[in-house]
Amino acid sequence: MRDSDALENNPHVSRSALEAIHGQVYGWALSRCDFDHATAEDLMQQAYVELLSGSARFDNKSTLKTFVFSVVQNLARSRFRRISSRLRLVKQYQQESASAVAQMSEPVDDGVWRAVRALPARQRDIIELVFCRELTIEQAAAVMGVSTGTGRVHYDRAKKALRSRLQDWSEEES
Amino acid sequence: MKDTDDKLREQISRAWARRVSDRQPPFDKTWQIAQSRHAALRRRYRRFAGVAAIAAAIVIGLNALTSTDEPTYIEVAELLESTYWSAPSDVLLPDREFDIYQDMPVLFESTEPAGGALL
Numbered sequence: 001m002r003d004s005d006a007l008e009n010n011p012h013v014s015r016s017a018l019e020a021i022h023g024q025v026y027g028w029a030l031s032r033c034d035f036d037h038a039t040a041e042d043l044m045q046q047a048y049v050e051l052l053s054g055s056a057r058f059d060n061k062s063t064l065k066t067f068v069f070s071v072v073q074n075l076a077r078s079r080f081r082r083i084s085s086r087l088r089l090v091k092q093y094q095q096e097s098a099s100a101v102a103q104m105s106e107p108v109d110d111g112v113w114r115a116v117r118a119l120p121a122r123q124r125d126i127i128e129l130v131f132c133r134e135l136t137i138e139q140a141a142a143v144m145g146v147s148t149g150t151g152r153v154h155y156d157r158a159k160k161a162l163r164s165r166l167q168d169w170s171e172e173e174s
Numbered sequence: 175m176k177d178t179d180d181k182l183r184e185q186i187s188r189a190w191a192r193r194v195s196d197r198q199p200p201f202d203k204t205w206q207i208a209q210s211r212h213a214a215l216r217r218r219y220r221r222f223a224g225v226a227a228i229a230a231a232i233v234i235g236l237n238a239l240t241s242t243d244e245p246t247y248i249e250v251a252e253l254l255e256s257t258y259w260s261a262p263s264d265v266l267l268p269d270r271e272f273d274i275y276q277d278m279p280v281l282f283e284s285t286e287p288a289g290g291a292l293l
Binding site for chain 1: 191
């Protein structure tokens, strides 16, 4: 880490290190807000503000990537906790109608995506963190705020569910 | 098992990447906005701290202006010349005045025990 671009209020974090993981963090932020790009951008900016101000202080106890993922996760949780109860009913209705439309319009290879979306939230999160964000199960569990054992259980169940769903769909298609 | 895991991983990361990579904002832009938001936040905090300090100064000033209870000190000579004494400026003390020759002897001459000791 170059000292010159270390943050004033967060000496163990540098601008270049954040830049290196920007894409991964954006992907994580995007899936935190149901793939709404504007909200994800805002979440990213807010996470960087937390790091700049030192409200979220990195002390080298984990990797920077795990830490920034946790910051995004916590920000998303606190942001959506306030409005989730109001939005839940609307979202449920939207998802029902959207999934009906999506099933008709999505290309065949999006079956994988549908299988992922059908997973419970925690299983989906750990699959994303391990498969797409290249974290270990231990790191993913830390980001999600669960124990490593619980993380492993979610991971195994998610893999089993995905395999069986993908197999079912491939049989249906053939 | 390893092969199927790798295949699943590849399928999923490909499906995920399609939804993420197309509109990823450039780091520089996000960083710049974050910096300006941070600067705005600091300005707001500074302004708030300034207003709080001014308000505190006004309250203290008004309090000092409206206070009519001038602090006074016990004059030893004055006290010795008179048999009459009252608490000088302490507004918290009860408004009790006594004549030392009328009231005090009751206490001095008391032989009533209180809690095993004489008063």
